Amino acid sequence: MTPTAARKPSRSARRRAAPPPAARRADGAKGAVTGRGGVVILFALALLGALAGHWLKSPPAAGLGFVAGCLLAALTTRRADLLTLVVCPPLVFLLATLTAQLLTSLGKESLLRVMLVGLVTSLSAAAPWLFLGTLLVVVVAVPRGLLTAVRELRTRLAGSRILQEDEEEDPVRWDESPHPHHGEAG
Numbered sequence: 001m002t003p004t005a006a007r008k009p010s011r012s013a014r015r016r017a018a019p020p021p022a023a024r025r026a027d028g029a030k031g032a033v034t035g036r037g038g039v040v041i042l043f044a045l046a047l048l049g050a051l052a053g054h055w056l057k058s059p060p061a062a063g064l065g066f067v068a069g070c071l072l073a074a075l076t077t078r079r080a081d082l083l084t085l086v087v088c089p090p091l092v093f094l095l096a097t098l099t100a101q102l103l104t105s106l107g108k109e110s111l112l113r114v115m116l117v118g119l120v121t122s123l124s125a126a127a128p129w130l131f132l133g134t135l136l137v138v139v140v141a142v143p144r145g146l147l148t149a150v151r152e153l154r155t156r157l158a159g160s161r162i163l164q165e166d167e168e169e170d171p172v173r174w175d176e177s178p179h180p181h182h183g184e185a186g
Contacts (some may be wrong), residue, residue, distance in 0.1 A: 035081030038073035045069030050100035063129025070133035074140035083149040089134040
């Protein structure tokens with residue numbers, strides 16, 4: 001017979017100990033992803049759009065892929081992670097465009113020149129899509145709880161020791177004379 005301490009808890013005890021699935025998620029939404037997951041969704045769709053735009057010789061395909069990624073990421077990201085997602089679209093757009101240019105430029109004679117020209121051309125052609133996608137993320141995230149996330153961040157930062165001013169301590173003390181150094185006459 002096994003000792004009592006080594007026994008596994010009964011099935012009913014394990015069920016009672018585990019929180020229900022909805023309580024484990026930050027906002028209770030089914031299928032919600034973390035902020036990182038939202039960024040990955042955004043990057044994947046932006047990269048697919050950029051590659052499709054290059055292969056189909058259709059610059060709008062790159063923009064549509066990015067905007068679709070922005071919309072999907074904004075709708076599926078947890079409320080607590082919306083702030084992370086909102087600040088990422090421009091960087092994700094640059095990285096997806098850079099990655100697509102690298103993948104489509106491999107095997108060409110002057111890789112650096114082809115990449116540079118292609119990157120500048122792609123970024124300038126897709127700039128309106130970048131602004132539209134970034135705006136779309138913000139517009140979708142605000143009603144989902146972005147402002148609450150910003151308030152919570154401000155509250156956490158206000159409680160941080162770094163941002164608190166110490167009113168009791170004056171860094172400059174005009175009324176005190178300097179202390180004499182060791183070995184000096186005062």
